[in-house]
Amino acid sequence: MSTSTDETAQSAADPAGIAGAAIRAGDRTFLGLSRGAGILVLAVMAAIAAFLIWQAIPSLQANSANFLTEQAWLPDQTPSVFGIAVLAVGTLVTAVIAMLIAVPIGFGIALFIAYYARPKFGKALGFIVDLLAAVPSIIFGLWGLYNFMPAVTSFAQWLSEYLGWIPIFANDKQLWTKSLLMAGLVLAIMVLPTISAISREVFLQVPRTHIEASLALGATRWEMIKMAVFPFSRPGMISAAMLGLGRALGETIAVALILSAVFEVNLHITEPGGNSFAANIALKWGEAGEVGRSALIASGLVLFLITLAVNMIARWIIARRKEFSGAS
Amino acid sequence: MSVVEVQEVEAAGHLTGRRLPKWGTPTLAGGALLIGLLVQLTGWTVIGLAPGVVAAVVFLLGQAIASLVVEGRRHAKDRIATTLIYATFVVALTPLLWILLTVLAKGLSVFNWTFFTSTMRNVSPRQPGGGILHAFLGTLEQVGIATLVSVPVGILAAIYLVEFGKGRLKFWISFFVDVMTGVPSIVAGLFIYTALILTGILQQSGFAAALALCILMIPVVIRSSEEMLKIVPNDLREAALALGVPKWKVILRIVVPTAISGLITGAMLAVARVAGETAPLLLTTFLAQDINLNAFNGSQTSLPTFIWDQISRGTAASVNRAWGAALALILFILIIYAAARILAARFAPKSR
Numbered sequence: 001m002s003t004s005t006d007e008t009a010q011s012a013a014d015p016a017g018i019a020g021a022a023i024r025a026g027d028r029t030f031l032g033l034s035r036g037a038g039i040l041v042l043a044v045m046a047a048i049a050a051f052l053i054w055q056a057i058p059s060l061q062a063n064s065a066n067f068l069t070e071q072a073w074l075p076d077q078t079p080s081v082f083g084i085a086v087l088a089v090g091t092l093v094t095a096v097i098a099m100l101i102a103v104p105i106g107f108g109i110a111l112f113i114a115y116y117a118r119p120k121f122g123k124a125l126g127f128i129v130d131l132l133a134a135v136p137s138i139i140f141g142l143w144g145l146y147n148f149m150p151a152v153t154s155f156a157q158w159l160s161e162y163l164g165w166i167p168i169f170a171n172d173k174q175l176w177t178k179s180l181l182m183a184g185l186v187l188a189i190m191v192l193p194t195i196s197a198i199s200r201e202v203f204l205q206v207p208r209t210h211i212e213a214s215l216a217l218g219a220t221r222w223e224m225i226k227m228a229v230f231p232f233s234r235p236g237m238i239s240a241a242m243l244g245l246g247r248a249l250g251e252t253i254a255v256a257l258i259l260s261a262v263f264e265v266n267l268h269i270t271e272p273g274g275n276s277f278a279a280n281i282a283l284k285w286g287e288a289g290e291v292g293r294s295a296l297i298a299s300g301l302v303l304f305l306i307t308l309a310v311n312m313i314a315r316w317i318i319a320r321r322k323e324f325s326g327a328s
Numbered sequence: 329m330s331v332v333e334v335q336e337v338e339a340a341g342h343l344t345g346r347r348l349p350k351w352g353t354p355t356l357a358g359g360a361l362l363i364g365l366l367v368q369l370t371g372w373t374v375i376g377l378a379p380g381v382v383a384a385v386v387f388l389l390g391q392a393i394a395s396l397v398v399e400g401r402r403h404a405k406d407r408i409a410t411t412l413i414y415a416t417f418v419v420a421l422t423p424l425l426w427i428l429l430t431v432l433a434k435g436l437s438v439f440n441w442t443f444f445t446s447t448m449r450n451v452s453p454r455q456p457g458g459g460i461l462h463a464f465l466g467t468l469e470q471v472g473i474a475t476l477v478s479v480p481v482g483i484l485a486a487i488y489l490v491e492f493g494k495g496r497l498k499f500w501i502s503f504f505v506d507v508m509t510g511v512p513s514i515v516a517g518l519f520i521y522t523a524l525i526l527t528g529i530l531q532q533s534g535f536a537a538a539l540a541l542c543i544l545m546i547p548v549v550i551r552s553s554e555e556m557l558k559i560v561p562n563d564l565r566e567a568a569l570a571l572g573v574p575k576w577k578v579i580l581r582i583v584v585p586t587a588i589s590g591l592i593t594g595a596m597l598a599v600a601r602v603a604g605e606t607a608p609l610l611l612t613t614f615l616a617q618d619i620n621l622n623a624f625n626g627s628q629t630s631l632p633t634f635i636w637d638q639i640s641r642g643t644a645a646s647v648n649r650a651w652g653a654a655l656a657l658i659l660f661i662l663i664i665y666a667a668a669r670i671l672a673a674r675f676a677p678k679s680r
Contacts, residue, residue, distance in 0.1 A: 030576035031492050037484035038493070038501040041550070044543065045504050048515065051522040108416025116413055125417070127669075132424045134661055136604020138632045139654045142639060143427050146647070158376050189423045196420070220406035243510065250512025252607035253632075257639065278514045282607055300518040304511070311510035315503060 052301040059294030067298070073263050073280070075295035076288065082295050084302055089265050090180060090274040091303075094255065095248040097184025097269070098191055102248075103241050105188075106195030111225060113196075114203040126200060133193035141257035144186040149177050149258065156181055156270045171270045178260035178272040186254050191244035198243060202236030203229060235317045242314035246307045252278035277303035348398050353391065360387035387411070428658070435655020438648050444656075448617040448634075453641040460653050462619040463634035466534060467660070469623055470630050471603050473538035474545055479595045481542075482549025483584075489550070490557040491579055508547040516543035517608030525612065532613055534623035537630070540608035545598045552594025556587040589671055596668035600661045606632035631657040 060067060062080040070083020109129060113122040153176045160171035210228040219227060230237075256279035266273045281296045288296055364383025367374075374382060388411055395404040443459045451458035489502055520540040524530040530539075560583050568578045584591070614627035615637050622628075629637070631653055638650035 024574075026576045027574055030579065031488075034484045034488035034492060035497075037481045038488040038497070040481060041485060041501055041504055041508060041546065044519075044546075045508060047523060048511070048519045048543075051519060052515075055522040055526060105416045105419055108413045109420050112413050112417045116410070128424065129420060131662075131665075132420070134600055134604075134665055135424075135427060136606070136632060136657060136661070138604065138606040138635050139427065139431060139658065142635060142650055142654055143430055145639070147426070147430050148423075154378075162375050192420055220402055222406040222409035223402065225409070246510040250510075250514065252512065252514045253636065278512055278607065281514050281518070282610055285611055297518055297522060300515055304515045304518075307510055307512055307515075308507065311507045312503075314510075315506045318506075319503065 048304060049301075052297055052304060055294055056298035056301050057294075059291050059298055062291050063295070071263060071265055073284070073295075076290075076292040080291050080295070084277070084299050086263050086265055086275050087277045087280055087299055088302075089267070090259070091249055091276040091278075093180045093267070093269060093274065094184040094187055094276060095245060097181060098187035098248040099241065099245055101185065101188035102191045102195055102244060106192050106240070106244065107199055107237060109192070109196040110200040110203050111229075113200050115221065115225065115229070126197070129193050129196050132189075133197070137190065137251060137253045138257075140186055140190055141254040144182070144254055145257045148186060149182050152182070152185060153177055160270045168267055168269050170268055172268070173271045175272050176270055178258060179270050180259070180266075180274040181269040183255045183258045183274070183276070184269070186258055187248045187251055190251060190254060191248045194247050195240050195244040198240035199233070199237050202233040202240065205236075206232045235320070239314035239317040242310055242317075246310045246314065249310065250278055250303060250307050251276075252282050255279040256282045345400065345403075346398055347403070348395055352394060356390045356394065357387055360384070360390060384415070431651065431655050431658055434648070434651035435658075438652035439655065443652055447619055451617075453638075453646045454643045456645040456648070458649060460631065460634060460649075460656055462616060463629045463631045463653060464656065464660075465619055465621065466616075466628045466630040467603060467632075467657075469621065470534050470538045470541060470609070470628070471599055473535060473623060474541035474602060475595065475599055477538070478542045478545035478549050478598065482546050482595075482598075483553045483591055485546075485550045486553035486557055487579060487584075489554050491575070491583065505547045505550045508543075509551065511543065512607075513544055513605050514607040514611070516540045517611035519543060520608070521611050531625065532627070533625060534613055534620070534628035534630075536612040537609045537628070538623065540612050541602045541605060544605060544608070545602045548598040548601055549595055552597060553587075553591050556590030556594060557583060559590075560586045589674075593668045593672040596664050596671070600664040600668070603661050603664070604632055604657060606636055609633045610636065631660070 059075055059080065059082075063070075063075070063082060064079035065072070065081045065083050067083050068088075069085050070081060071085050073082045073086070074080070075082040109125075113125050113129075117125055156171075156176040156179065159169045159181070160176070163169040164171065206229050210232065211224055214224040214228040215221075255276050259274050259276070259279060260272045261275045261280065261283055262273035263275065264273060277299050281300055284292065284296055360383045363386050364379040366372075367382050368379040377385075388408065391411065392404050392408050395407045442457065444464075445461055446457075446459035447462040448458045449462075485501070485505070489498060489505075493501065517540045520530075520536050520543070524539065525532055525536060530536045564582050564586060565578055568582045569575070573581075609630060610633060613629075613633070615633055616627040616629045620626045620628045635650045635653045635657070638646040638653065
């Protein structure tokens with residue numbers, strides 16, 4: 001459909017055929033190349049889904065347990081037994097912890113940069129926050145394992161001591177490291193730049209007139225933010241949070257280094273244990289046999305579909321907002 | 329504000345209501361710090377909270393109450409919000425400085441000439457020494473191949489989106505470019521493994537790793553190139569087209585050269601982004617302890633996988649090497665990042 005529109009446009013631009021055939025051939029080659037590169041993106045996305053499904057099937061057929069509810073991960077044993085219950089719970093819990101911390105702080109940073117800091121200072125701060133995004137996840141893992149975790153153990157102890165009556169904070173093992181909480185905290189730091197960078201862009205798009213109008217009516221700065229900024233940027237803030245969520249769900253190496261991989265659903269988030277889709281693939285890959293790898297691919301497929309859904313919803317919200325607000 | 333209140337304010341000769349004096353906030357902060365210090369010195373704790381946390385809570389509550397009494401509810405809320413927003417910023421800076429300083433301190437302690445000029449050949453995990461030369465060369469080669477593939481594809485796709493694209497195809501490509509930026513890196517590795525290694529097209533090799541990096545890099549290049557091409561003024565295109573220059577020549581001779589520095593910057597930022605990726609490489613290559621310049625055959629280590637390998641060995645010497653390699657990796661990324669920013673600042677096409 002779009003092929004025909006493009007070509008009509010081409011001939012419309014040159015109705016009298018003044019340009020020679022060679023020139024049009026050049027245009028056509030170039031259009032073909034560049035469109036091909038664009039279509040490649042669609043093809044790759046489709047191919048990722050297709051190949052993962054294809055390679056996941058053998059293990060799913062061999063699996064003698066329920067793929068969704070089984071807690072053990074023994075795909076290479078006969079009969080093969082594995083399920084994603086532990087992975088799904090671990091991924092979800094760490095992502096929720098990360099979101100609970102990173103979303104308010106990320107918005108706070110974005111507000112600070114957009115409305116509290118002086119413009120030049122704000123720009124420098126934005127650059128610094130972007131730097132945080134450039135730190136590779138393996139370094140977050142290294143730092144998390146050897147520096148961050150020992151330093152925040154006392155926080156986990158405090159949680160279990162004073163809030164232990166809330167079941168998720170209870171700690172019967174008297175061990176506080178390598179837990180879902182630790183992984184969630186490190187993930188929070190890792191997704192912070194994503195959330196703050198996108199929401200900063202959104203905040204900066206709020207029309208100046210809205211802001212000045214509310215300030216002129218006597219609103220305090222916070223009232224201005226609440227009444228002029230938030231209503232305008234709500235869709236952008238939601239999608240910033242969802243893109244951060246996508247990153248938290250798919251993070252591999254940092255989580256793999258921090259969690260002590262245990263195949264047991266344990267909702268006591270301060271105790272060692274837990275696992276996530278991505279971390280499990282990285283940790284189990286080397287030792288996995290044929291069915292084992294296929295099982296890991298199956299879990300990767302689930303991860304891919306979840307992040308795909310999260311990202312598509314986030315992007316859809318942004319795209320829809322663009323149409324309505326006319327912001328570019 | 330009621331009429332009476334307005335009259336009172338006007339009678340006092342002020343346009344605004346009563347505000348906290350300028351010295352109010354610093355005094356409160358000082359007081360809160362003193363209380364924090366007291367907690368620290370006496371060891372007396374409130375439900376086990378650390379002295380710093382106590383000081384922060386005292387400051388927040390003290391300011392809110394003072395503001396509530398003097399200025400009223402609206403200003404009290406505003407002050408709480410302001411304090412919290414400033415606090416988020418401190419919270420965000422802390423981990424960044426913490427990571428950078430830790431990596432710097434621990435990395436520098438292992439940096440020496442042999443660390444950069446030797447490999448891990450014949451170095452046992454427990455033994456100090458050895459180096460990252462093989463890993464650094466591996467990173468250069470893998471990231472280099474990924475760049476050579478991703479940048480042309482990415483820029484071409486961006487040209488399609490900006491110069492040719494129309495209708496639904498443009499929408500879907502643009503949409504999926506954004507979605508593709510969110511593909512988890514481990515999934516990129518799984519894809520290359522299933523599509524190219526299991527099918528026997530490639531072996532587990534540096535080249536397979538580079539292709540996995542491409543999956544992560546292409547959408548980033550497309551997005552940044554698209555932004556750059558968009559700010560090339562339309563006048564330039566129209567002027568050239570009006571002179572009868574064919575469209576492909578307009579793009580190659582006018583649009584791309586105008587945006588070239590931005591395109592390079594975008595490509596370099598994409599390089600910086602994938603240079604630290606670990607997960608996809610673990611699925612697509614094996615780790616080597618020595619230099620292997622052949623990306624198509626045999627195992628090849630890169631800086632991130634070197635760090636992973638050294639951490640997993642877990643000895644004091646190997647963890648030290650991991651810190652050294654981490655510093656080398658951060659420096660490598662920062663240099664690319666800074667170069668890209670300088671280039672962008674100096675040669676950015678002037679948007680009007």
